[in-house]
Amino acid sequence: MRNILTVGLTTILSAGILWASSPTDRPERTHGYGLGRPATDQEIWAWNIDVAPTGEGLPAGQGTAKQGAAIFAARCATCHGPTGQEGPMDRLVGGAGTLASQHPVKTIGSYWPFATTLYDYVHRAMPFPAPQSLLPDEVYSVVAWLLYRNGIIAEDVVVDAHSLPGISMPNRQGFLPDPRPDIPKP
Amino acid sequence: MTKYLQEERPSGDDGRPDAEGESLLNRRGLLAGAAGLVGAMLMGSVTPSAEASTEGSPEDPTRVPGAAPTAYGQRSAFEKSARIPRSWWSSLTPLQDSHGILTPSALHFERHHNGVPTIQPTRHRLLIHGMVDQPWTFILDDLKRFPSVSRLAFIECSGNSGSEWRGPAGQTAQQTHGLTSTSEWTGVALKTVLQEVGVNPDASWMLAEGSDAAAMTRSLPLAPILEEAMLCYAQNGEPLRPEQGYPLRLLIPGWEGNTCIKWLRRLKLGRAPFMTREETSQYTDLMPDGTARQFTMVMDAKSVITSPSGGQHIQPGFVEIRGLAWSGRGRITLVEVSTDGGRSWQQATLQEPILPKCHTRFHFPWQWNGEDVILQSRCLDDTGYRQPDRATLVAVRGINSVYHYNAIQSWHIAADGKVSNVHA
Numbered sequence: 001m002r003n004i005l006t007v008g009l010t011t012i013l014s015a016g017i018l019w020a021s022s023p024t025d026r027p028e029r030t031h032g033y034g035l036g037r038p039a040t041d042q043e044i045w046a047w048n049i050d051v052a053p054t055g056e057g058l059p060a061g062q063g064t065a066k067q068g069a070a071i072f073a074a075r076c077a078t079c080h081g082p083t084g085q086e087g088p089m090d091r092l093v094g095g096a097g098t099l100a101s102q103h104p105v106k107t108i109g110s111y112w113p114f115a116t117t118l119y120d121y122v123h124r125a126m127p128f129p130a131p132q133s134l135l136p137d138e139v140y141s142v143v144a145w146l147l148y149r150n151g152i153i154a155e156d157v158v159v160d161a162h163s164l165p166g167i168s169m170p171n172r173q174g175f176l177p178d179p180r181p182d183i184p185k186p
Numbered sequence: 187m188t189k190y191l192q193e194e195r196p197s198g199d200d201g202r203p204d205a206e207g208e209s210l211l212n213r214r215g216l217l218a219g220a221a222g223l224v225g226a227m228l229m230g231s232v233t234p235s236a237e238a239s240t241e242g243s244p245e246d247p248t249r250v251p252g253a254a255p256t257a258y259g260q261r262s263a264f265e266k267s268a269r270i271p272r273s274w275w276s277s278l279t280p281l282q283d284s285h286g287i288l289t290p291s292a293l294h295f296e297r298h299h300n301g302v303p304t305i306q307p308t309r310h311r312l313l314i315h316g317m318v319d320q321p322w323t324f325i326l327d328d329l330k331r332f333p334s335v336s337r338l339a340f341i342e343c344s345g346n347s348g349s350e351w352r353g354p355a356g357q358t359a360q361q362t363h364g365l366t367s368t369s370e371w372t373g374v375a376l377k378t379v380l381q382e383v384g385v386n387p388d389a390s391w392m393l394a395e396g397s398d399a400a401a402m403t404r405s406l407p408l409a410p411i412l413e414e415a416m417l418c419y420a421q422n423g424e425p426l427r428p429e430q431g432y433p434l435r436l437l438i439p440g441w442e443g444n445t446c447i448k449w450l451r452r453l454k455l456g457r458a459p460f461m462t463r464e465e466t467s468q469y470t471d472l473m474p475d476g477t478a479r480q481f482t483m484v485m486d487a488k489s490v491i492t493s494p495s496g497g498q499h500i501q502p503g504f505v506e507i508r509g510l511a512w513s514g515r516g517r518i519t520l521v522e523v524s525t526d527g528g529r530s531w532q533q534a535t536l537q538e539p540i541l542p543k544c545h546t547r548f549h550f551p552w553q554w555n556g557e558d559v560i561l562q563s564r565c566l567d568d569t570g571y572r573q574p575d576r577a578t579l580v581a582v583r584g585i586n587s588v589y590h591y592n593a594i595q596s597w598h599i600a601a602d603g604k605v606s607n608v609h610a
Contacts, residue, residue: 004332005200016303029319029381029382029383029384031384032381033331033332033378033382034329034380035328035329035331035332035382036322036323036324036325036382036383038320038321038322038324039313039315039321039323040324043311043313043321043323043547044315044321047313047395047451047452048315048454049401050393050395050403050454050460050462051460052456052461053458053460053461054459067537085388087247087472099472099476099477099478100474100475100476103585103586104472104476104586106217106467106472108467111466111467111478112463112466112467113461113466114466115336116461117461117462117463117466117467120462120463121462121463121467124400124401125299125399125463125572126301126398127400128300131399131400131401132401133302145437160380160451171300174468174476174478175477175478175479175480176477176480177471177479177480177481178479178480178481178482178483178484179479180482180484180544181486181569181570181571182582182583183301183574183578183579184578184582185570186578
């Protein structure tokens with residue numbers, strides 16, 4: 001797990017280097033206009049919901065696929081189908097080995113590079129009619145169910161802030177930086 | 187006159203003039219009382235209503251007093267050009283009806299990820315935190331007090347023309363290219379606001395988050411956006427439209443539309459991308475070998491003939507070919523038009539102003555002799571990039587990358603003058 005994390009971080013950091021700031025770009029603090037005010041801890045706490053690939057931002061709590069099955073059925077299946085494959089909205093499960101085919105099926109299992117993104121997005125934006133309504137244990141449980149149904153973890157794995165960043169996604173190495181211009185000149 | 191009187195009717199749906207109409211009549215009491223006929227004419231022509239009416243238009247408008255001033259103007263009731271709401275997620279700008287380079291705010295395309303939020307501007311705040319000297323909060327009035335900047339810029343959804351990857355799908359220019367629009371944007375430079383807060387020198391990425399029901403997020407590399415990015419509160423001289431991010435949005439000129447986070451509430455500085463769903467699962471470009479390109483931010487040069495275009499009919503004789511060209515990398519330097527399916531090309535006239543990262547209008551005078559032809563346009567930008575033909579683009583990217591389709595558009599003109607979308 002430690003190795004997976006290290007490889008992941010190295011790739012992220014090299015992506016960062018691609019766009020690295022030079023020191024002269026740094027916006028030095030001026031307070032020249034005297035506008036705005038310091039943010040309160042409460043203000044930051046209320047909105048600081050992002051989860052990074054390192055796991056930073058993951059809250060306390062935990063869940064397993066077994067617990068997630070019931071939550072998915074109640075809160076998610078209407079849009080994504082009983083097994084996460086039937087739609088009508090985004091297909092979440094399956095698609096392994098299809099990315100290079102004529103009809104790629106991009107799902108969590110076949111396409112998503114980071115397991116942490118699942119927590120971030122499910123909490124942030126799902127369920128569609130009631131975003132941010134799931135409690136941390138419920139989010140961890142749904143995430144566990146989706147990872148289990150995609151064959152990425154076993155059914156009894158406890159997903160929490162410690163385990164989620166170390167879960168290796170099948171398409172982790174599938175993303176490359178922008179190489180454009182990529183069209184040969186006529 | 188007879189025709190006019192027959193068409194004239196009271197404004198209210200229930201047959202009674204509305205209260206505002208009555209007060210206007212009272213103000214013009216002298217005229218209204220002078221003769222029944224004049225009063226009826228006034229009622230027909232000056233009674234304000236929620237929608238401008240085509241009813242009661244006089245045969246000779248020089249013989250009838252016109253309408254009274256209104257608080258917030260509307261276009262002529264005879265004009266019907268409209269966005270096409272394509273789904274819950276987006277609507278398309280009617281490029282085929284456009285003139286010049288500006289998109290009316292009411293016709294700017296829409297793309298949102300869980301609806302348009304209703305935000306009270308006095309309650310809206312922007313939080314800047316993470317790798318900064320001190321976390322900071324601004325209310326909208328704070329941001330409006332900073333030195334202001336305005337610029338004209340296009341915003342194009344990276345999915346614009348995405349339906350064309352697998353073959354000609356859209357029937358009109360609106361359906362093929364309607365996810366791009368140009369506005370004058372006004373706000374404060376991102377750099378000015380970040381300087382006010384102070385950014386840690388090790389910070390190289392910034393998460394931008396919206397206050398919509400998707401809490402839409404993108405990670406943005408700081409270095410390439412710092413000189414041009416703006417926090418915008420105005421569009422075409424008035425506050426942003428709700429669907430364009432009211433009361434505050436990010437603008438990164440030339441970058442795919444989804445990076446210009448609308449309803450902006452939070453900027454978090456960090457040392458690496460946050461890898462949100464919108465830059466992993468979405469807005470990544472799948473290549474034929476199964477790998478995907480990530481952080482493909484810039485919209486490459488593209489052009490489209492907006493008239494004649496799909497769904498229109500033309501008559502033999504003089505036809506001015508009109509279109510739009512734009513590049514997310516800079517200024518358009520050349521647009522060429524082909525009237526023979528790409529065998530020969532002729533230079534079009536570029537209409538001033540020719541601005542970087544902005545729609546540029548082009549014109550080309552043409553005589554149509556009634557023959558079956560294919561019209562195309564292609565553009566060049568000041569980086570030397572030339573808009574590719576479809577075969578060249580598909581040879582490199584395949585047909586499953588979803589985003590960033592910028593190939594030459596072909597419009598077929600049949601002998602009967604009907605224009606349709608083809609892939610030549």
